[in-house]
Amino acid sequence: MDSLLDRPGEKLYPWGMDPLPDYETLAGLEPRIKDMERRARAVEDDGSGAFFCSNYLWLPMYTELRDVIGAQRKRVDGEAKEGVLFDSYAFERVYLVLSKLLPACRDCGCRKFQRVLHASGQR
Numbered sequence: 001m002d003s004l005l006d007r008p009g010e011k012l013y014p015w016g017m018d019p020l021p022d023y024e025t026l027a028g029l030e031p032r033i034k035d036m037e038r039r040a041r042a043v044e045d046d047g048s049g050a051f052f053c054s055n056y057l058w059l060p061m062y063t064e065l066r067d068v069i070g071a072q073r074k075r076v077d078g079e080a081k082e083g084v085l086f087d088s089y090a091f092e093r094v095y096l097v098l099s100k101l102l103p104a105c106r107d108c109g110c111r112k113f114q115r116v117l118h119a120s121g122q123r
């Protein structure tokens, strides 16, 4: 994935946290991130169901994550709306870690849709 986070030498943070803090630092600043990580790591696809859809589980987590970090973070009491927890790059960093923790989709509609999309010549 081409990400702005992978472009070396770009100064992203004027408030002394350049370069962008790593995932663990961000998670240390916002405990709800670690809570989400624990929940994502606990998800298993034991194969007992007819299918498993990672996206079905990820979408509500994504919505939750937007409230926790990034430009759409909901301020906690007394918090100024500034700093790295309100930054979209920080959101992207945490997103990239958490979204990969869930097991992959298996035999769900996502897979079928991907096959249709590829067959139709689209990406």
Ligand SMILES: [Zn+2]
Residues within 6 Å of the ligand: 052, 053, 054, 055, 056, 105, 106, 108, 109, 110, 111
């Ligand atoms: Zn799926």
